Amino acid sequence: MVRLPLSPVDLERGRRLGAVLRSARGTRSMLEVALEAGVSPETLRKVETGRIATPSFPTVAALAGVLGLSLDTVWAEVCAQPERSAVGAALAP
Template sequence: MVRLPLTVADIERGQRLGTLLRRARAERTLFETALTAGISPDTLRKIETGRVPTPAFATIAAIGSALGLSLDTLWEQISESDDSDLPRASGGPCAG
């Protein structure tokens, strides 16, 4: 299967996703969050730093659930061009 090159929009969206996840993680360690999500800490680190700008849907769903962020909230936040007002997670269960 041939992977298409990432667009500038894909890369920017990945950077916004990483910022959102870092902020939502707040006081939790990367290791704790990754284990709760069922992924490796290295994978979470790569997503948070934008090195994996287009992670798999299941990975995003697992991280969102671990951080108490619904998929709707994640999409709303990463689809916007301004990330200055990204919310912190409430710590509650994921609604989506």
């Protein structure tokens, strides 16, 4: 099976997902959140930095659950226009 390259839209969506999760993690350690969600700290780091732009649904659901986020909230933030997103506003220079 050949995997097609990700589009710029997919990559941007992945960066926004990472920002949402990183913001929700707050001061909690990456290790603590990753272990509680059942993912490796390396996976969490890659998702938060956008290196894994399209993580699996179970990974996103587990992280959202541990961070107290509804999937609706995550999806709304990820799909929002950067200037309209709360996370986007927080990251703007």
